[in-house]
Amino acid sequence: MAPILILATNRGITTIRGTKYQGPHGIPLDFLDRLLIIATDPYAPKEVRQILKIRCEEEDVDMSEEALELLTTIAGQASLRYAMNMIITASLAAAKRKSNTVGVEDVKRVYGLFSDIGRSVKTLKEFQEDYLYSEVE
Known part of the structure; x- marks a missing residue:
C-alpha cells in the first residue's frame, strides 16, 4: 500500500531548495513526475x-439572512477562512448587545475591528514611512 501525500502550493516556477535549478512549485522534476x-x-x-451556513450551524450561531449574505460577500473579497473566523466573533458582538441572532451590524462591527490580509497589507504600505524599518519593500 502506497502512502498518500497531499501537497498544496501556488509557488509557480521557482528555485528547487538546495540547488541552482528551477522547477514547477520548487519541486524536483523526478518527484513531480510521480505526482497526480x-x-x-x-x-x-x-x-x-x-459552507458559511454549515459553519454557523456547527458553531451554534443563529445568523440573519442579510448578515449571511454580507459574510458571503466578505468571503469573496477577503477569504473564506477570514469570513469563517468572523462567525464566532460576530456572535460575541451580538451577545454583547443582548441579541440571540447575528445581524448585519454585528458583522460590520467585527469587519471594522479585525483586518483581513489585504487590508492589513494596504495599511502597512500606506504608513510604511512611520515604521522603524521603513526601507523594507
Whole structure:
C-alpha cells in the first residue's frame, strides 16, 4: 500500500531548495513526475454561502439572512477562512448587545475591528514611512 501525500502550493516556477535549478512549485522534476496533479476551481458564491451556513450551524450561531449574505460577500473579497473566523466573533458582538441572532451590524462591527490580509497589507504600505524599518519593500 502506497502512502498518500497531499501537497498544496501556488509557488509557480521557482528555485528547487538546495540547488541552482528551477522547477514547477520548487519541486524536483523526478518527484513531480510521480505526482497526480488535481486542479481545483474557486468556490462559487452559492457554495461559499452554503459552507458559511454549515459553519454557523456547527458553531451554534443563529445568523440573519442579510448578515449571511454580507459574510458571503466578505468571503469573496477577503477569504473564506477570514469570513469563517468572523462567525464566532460576530456572535460575541451580538451577545454583547443582548441579541440571540447575528445581524448585519454585528458583522460590520467585527469587519471594522479585525483586518483581513489585504487590508492589513494596504495599511502597512500606506504608513510604511512611520515604521522603524521603513526601507523594507
